[in-house]
Amino acid sequence: MKVKVLKRSAEDFVRETKHDIHKVHRNYSQTEHPFEAEREYQRALNAVKLDKVFAKPFIGSLDGHRDALTCVCKHPGRISSIASAAADGEIRLWDLTARKCKASWQGHNGVVRGICYAPGGASILSCADDKTIKFWSLGEEEAAGEGSRRQDEPKDTIVCKHMVTGITHQQQGEKFATCGENTQLWETGRSLPIRTFKWGVDSVHFVRFNPVETNLLGAGAHDNSIIIYDTRDVGPVRKVVMALRSNAMAWNPMEAMVFTTASEDYSLYSWDLRQLKAPTNIFMDHVAAVVDVDYSPTGREIVSGSYDKTIRIFRSHEGRSREVYHTKRMQRLTSVLWSNDDRYIVSGSDEMNLRLWKARASEKLGIIKNRERNSLQYQEKLKEKYSLHPKVSRIQRHRHVPKHVLNASREHTIIKTSKARKEANLRKHSKPGSMPHLPEKDKKVIEES
């Protein structure tokens, strides 16, 4: 008779000393793990619910300006430095980690229209309604800390003939561009523009240099058009006319030919530079004019601030927002900014406050240990896997929005459906083929050259 009975020796299954780790034996056979699908679903449900529980995106507000903020810009090298300018001409430097003002001074006599850092972060350029462009050198202020600037003297001042409404600096190099009556290309050290671009008779209200292809310049003109310039000898190369004006523009820092414009018709358009016949993507979720847009440094997400007092975050390839931020105290937005470490969003609004938000509302900001990170990654993957399940997606999609936004969006839905219904009726009662189905994107461009 041969007999063997199951016998386990405790030393194989119990740790030897309390300084060892526990012995955890695994058996991956399916009979050991019943209800795999149900448990996974339960975990996905818990993951989205916890997401909502931990979704506290507002970090703090940066107080100090005495008039509505008009523009903000980020330091090219440091993550925690930003500069902001207000409608009374004041310029402030902020330290985001301490949420304190590092320095402030009365820069201009009018509304500051544009502000940007020079590459290297050693100086700031600002342009205002008093027709001046001023260069401010930063040096000791970074170390000095809080306090007003020791001098209101700019390093250099350029007085222009006409109004200047926007300023932008090349990512690498000496050139910067301003816009106003027309787009002008300058070089640091010169007091006259090296080139003036003109296309049409309308004034230009924003300019942006492409961070990757540093010779490309994008601008928005008052005739509802977007103009692309090449600052090498060529000049203006492309123009796209749309139905409504674009308010702002941002280039994708990862893909050189992609840029996104924020338009007055409540949506944002993503364009491919090579094919400007139609936008590549339309971002529709705002209920009022979109005022500013910025790309995340990963190039995969955009943040937009709108006249309807909300900030929305969109993924570059999706048409609807993944997140909406709003506060009762935040009034009309004037500018938004995505920090260079992809974690924070800074918004400036016309009630004199800069607000700091998290880019991902339920992200933990502190140090994450390995086990915690693994668990968070598992939860992310679960949410992705079950994102189409109705119960899970319902929780994931749910956001509280201010009442005016909710009512406006309902109204817009009614408008859209009625338009679609009328178009469908027209199509039904006309000769088949005379009214082809056009994708939304193709309807947006009026003229392209």
Add this chain to the structure above:
Amino acid sequence: MGRYFIESDASAKKSQQNDTEQVFNISKSSIKKVKKKNRHKKFKAKGIEYDKKKFKGKERGSADPFPGRKPVDPAKVEKHSRGQAVDVRAVKTLIKKKDLERQEKNIELAAETAARAAEVLLPEEAGYLEGDEDQEFTGRLTQTEIKAAVDPESAAKSFDLKLQEFGPYKCDYTRNGKYLLIGGRKGHVAAFDWTSKALLCEFNAMESVHSVKWLHTHNLFAVAQKKWTYVYDNQGIEIHCVKTMNNMIQLEYLPYHFILAGSSETGNLMWLDVSMGKIIKDTYTKQGRLDVMCQNPRNAVLVCGHSNGTLTMWTPNMQIPAAKMLAHGQAVRGVTVDRSGTYLATSSVDRSIKIWDIRAFKPLHEYKVGHGASQIRFSQRNLLGVSAGNIVQIYKDPTKGEISYPYMKHDTFKTVSQIQFCPYEDVLGIGHGGGFSSILVPGSGEPNFDALEANPYQTTKQRREAEVKMLLDKISPELIT
């Protein structure tokens, strides 16, 4: 690794600086022209020149005769796979197609890795009992002979508790097989660690006890007493008296749903969520006294046997039975479902035991036994324990083929009231009229446990963490189908 310089790189840069006008006005036709021109040219990567003489000393040995990884038995991989792959050809979008292909590859890799891990990582092997050349038949071997043949530690796992005064005993093991709970009909309830015989608690409920069941850990257990169901602490302190669960005969605990299910004398089936203390469903089954009940561990469905030979299956989401089938010509006296949820064994007064494929409701085998079996139980490795009167017989692999004689046999001194296999151990616990016996059944327990599911060597901290994790993963009863 060195960097491979492609010759065309440098020349392309130069041309870019000159041809600024050409930057934007590139048309498709011009691209085609360029492609046609360069078709015959092949890009040659220039590698780093290294001194071959220097490296001559390191002579390579003969090539590996078995290159690549060790091949895995496809049958084992099949065991770990979770169903058929998705047909990727049906997907229309290229990006989604690639995504799906990648996912399917990952799933296949996971099944293969699990199969490989199973070969290497599982520390224990199952027990067995085989006869020698002159005595092939193992059915006559007594416990004393087996005890003599194994080491004393394992022999101690087979013991008898002579508790004559308090009536036939019901027994239950915890999920990890460490603790045992026994309840005598006349009210004696005791919970203890059965290997070390360390007593957790012992008391007399002063009422008739019909069934005992552990809840999710060894800290709580439920006792179906004369009128109501009580929940006790491991120290014997009464925690709850569930008045809604009255006249219960059988109790079953669904571990992943945290549900205590019970069948009553009045023909009611009740599901109680023990984490919230809420009765989820109270179904009146209209089938009479429900004294034959078991759960299907795979999908948490309750299977009841009735005196007209029918079997019904119940979920807390439906008022009517989810399934109803005619199993025997006479009353069904024992029902059990195996751990993987594929086989159902039923025993009846007409001295037959039938094995069914539970998902297809098809009878697979039918065996005739000497007496009508009153208790029938599948072990973790699909050994079937059958008790009739005071005889307990164990059949090996009844689901696979025709068997004509039992694998093992054991006599108790009084009539058997309940048998339970101990999880992860080669032990069968028998509650009978004279107390409790535990016998060795080599090959009945699953040799390798998964410590994250049920760990017999759990420390207190591990138990607490496991409790929290189990509660987080608690499945909603709506998902029982």
